[in-house]
Amino acid sequence: MYLLIIFFPLISAAIILLFGRFLGTKGANLFSCFCLGLNVIISCFIYYDIIVSNSIIIINLWSWVSFNIFETNITFFIDSLSGGMVFVVNLVSFLVHVYSTSYMKGDPHTPRFMGYLSLFTFFMLVLITSQNYLQLFIGWEGVGLSSYLLINYWFGRIQANKAAIKAMLVNRVGDAALIAAIILIWINYGNVNFFTTFSSHNNTIETIIPILLLVGAIGKSAQIGLHTWLPDAMEGPTPVSALIHAATMVTAGVYLIIRSSSLFEASSTSLIITVLIGGLTALFAATVGLAQNDIKKIIAYSTCSQLGFMVLACGISYYSLSLFHLINHAFFKALLFLSAGSVIHALSDEQDIRKMGGTSIMLPLSYIFILIGSLSLAGTPFLAGYYSKDLLLELSTKQYYIIIGAWLGLAATLLTAFYSFKLISRTFIMFQNSPRVYWKSIHEGEFNLLWPLFILSLGSLFSGFYMKDLILGPIIHPNISIIVKFTPLILSVIGASIALILFILSKNYWLLFINKRIKKLYGFLSSAWGFDKIISTFIIKPIWSFGYNISFKLFDSGFIEMFGPFGVSKKIIIGTQKISSIQSGFLFNYALFILMGASIYVMLN
Secondary structure (H helix, E strand, O other): OOOHHHHHHHHHHHHHHHHHHHHHHHHHHHHHHHHHHHHHHHHHHHHHHHHHOOOOEEEEEEEEEEEOOEEEEEEEEEOHHHHHHHHHHHHHHHHHHHHHHHHOOOOOOHHHHHHHHHHHHHHHHHHHHEOEHHHHHHHHHHHHHHHHHHHOOOOOOHHHHHHHHHHHHHHHHHHHHHHHHHHHHHHHHOOOEOOOOOOOOOHHHHHHHHHHHHHHHHHHOOOOOOOOHHHHHHHOOHHHHHHHHOOOHHHHHHHHHHHOHHHHHOOHHHHHHHHHHHHHHHHHHHHHHHOOOEHHHHHHHHHHHHHHHHHHHHHOOOHHHHHHHHHHHHHHHHHHHHHHHHHHHHOOOOOEHHHOOOOOOOOHHHHHHHHHHHHHHOOOOOOHHHHHHHHHHHHHOOOHHHOHHHHHHHHHHHHHHHHHHHHHHHHHHOOOOOOHHHHHHOOOOOHHHHHHHHHHHHHHHHHHHHHHHHHHOOOOOOOOOHHHHHHHHHHHHHHHHHHHHHHHOOOOHHHHHHHHHOHHHHHHHHOHHHHHHHHHHHHHHHHHHHHHHHHHHHHHHHHHHHOOOOOHHHHHHHHHHHHHOOOOOOHHHHHHHHHHHHHHHHHHO
């Protein structure tokens, strides 16, 4: 029965994509939601068996690769780590499916969209239930393909085309590093199973392998340097943003690090690099989120920042805490994205928060849901984010040799509260800046759109409290001073207060003067530290120039045309035409050639 949890989404995707035209929109919606609903029910049984009964589920299907001493099977493996992931992925995916039945209403290609969602869920489940790196790579590439299809769902829009291609190409860098890591694991350890005893006396290899795995995670989890695809992915429909950026694709990199913990623990260098990458990403994305005005991009950069916290937790060797924050994040981030979609849907597809304001009057439920998600994101006490993020920051202060990770995380905490309350104040509380036409049609969504938000809000409120013992186990809270313990909360309060005061006073003259002084800083942050420009100038353009010179000038215009119709072949044709002119058809010409030939022969002899 447990094997069905993998294949229900595949069956849903196959039937809808092949026969969606015959099923129609209602049929595709019902069938996909039914399959994912069954998956959620089975996930509950699996999680009960694993956590409460302390068991492990192994489903060995068939031998896959058998080469010399290298043996790899298609095996689905569910333990306490993948069990929690399976439950969260299925639950969020089911709620996104239900939400989409309302959000995509009126779209003529909804069956194709639902099929892509189910396909994405299938590959994500393959990724997190694999027993070896080779099988994981199938799911890894599958979610990349599915995300391309989902981001580019509205393929008639050029920006959607560009965003999907960018996501695919940027992730190729991480994928190449992951392939290299798998090859090195096979060469050095003779196996690619997760539970192989990784023992090596080569310190260089022990460092290179986790660093390559980290690069793979950087690409998939949008860490600093390979993060540029994440905000552009907002070109896809809002349910796609929730599915990709909440509990699924972007968390695959974090899952890879957690699953490879034994390899990371063998190299202190890789752990220090992991802390630096996670801390820098948390701070970088938080600063960029300050200067964004697109409601979805603000939430997207907050995703990037929170993923940095998860990677930071892995760097300080608290992998279960990283998983705990991942699960909590799945609830409140999916809630934020889907609630933002509710606002966008109500305001005639408007995404700029500068053109909103005062919508709490007409959209009270959406306001409550976004408020719950934002408070949890900011680490408000007794909400989901508080139990994981605050503990993470407390534990990071113990690692004195990489204390910079704690400082980066604390700075990101202050900025997180700032941009969260900027979003709330500009969208719901502040001056009404929407055109009159928006207010003529503004309304809360249908039941199918709202009740998934209610379920996610419950998760954002209570998942931290009820799941901390199940996931964290015997983690001992650090013995730290009261000041250090309450520092994250104090910083969150300061950030939220500054945001509210700043935007309440945003129409005063003196603030405009300050804005002129910080114009350059604002431009720097709104451009995401200029990463796109830097990458375009120093990487993309040189590669294009190299490719142009090699493929076009050297080969197409060089060797190929040299032997083409205007090169050597043309000269051969001209030469043969001149030789053929000898065949004049006149007898005296032939006699002259015969005499010349005879004369030359006599002279030579």
